[in-house]
Amino acid sequence: MALKYSNKINKIRTFALSLIFIGFAIMYVGLLFKDIAWLMVVAMILGMIAILFSTLVYFWIGMISTKAVPIICPSCGKQTKMLGRVDACMHCDQPLTMDPELEGEEFDESYNSKKRKTEQ
């Protein structure tokens, strides 16, 4: 498979994790400017917001994980969770589909959109 696609839940998790690092980075920058009080306060608040937002994203992952369908990946044999009609395996990035009609077709994110469904 030449297509590079990663699992949606993994993607969101990576996003949430990077938000935490960004938050800490902003707060660290704030500490470097501790002589400029307002700048430090602004950096601290922004950093705090980023970290708070990431916990919200983690919470959101928890919510959508319950809706995700657990399946056994045919490629690597491990259990993975998929969202929508097409998604990729969490472990090996093998594109997977819920819809037999799409089997063998070129992997396309647009299969998940509502527009595509009404066209058919």
Ligand SMILES: [Zn+2]
């Ligand atoms: Zn797999």
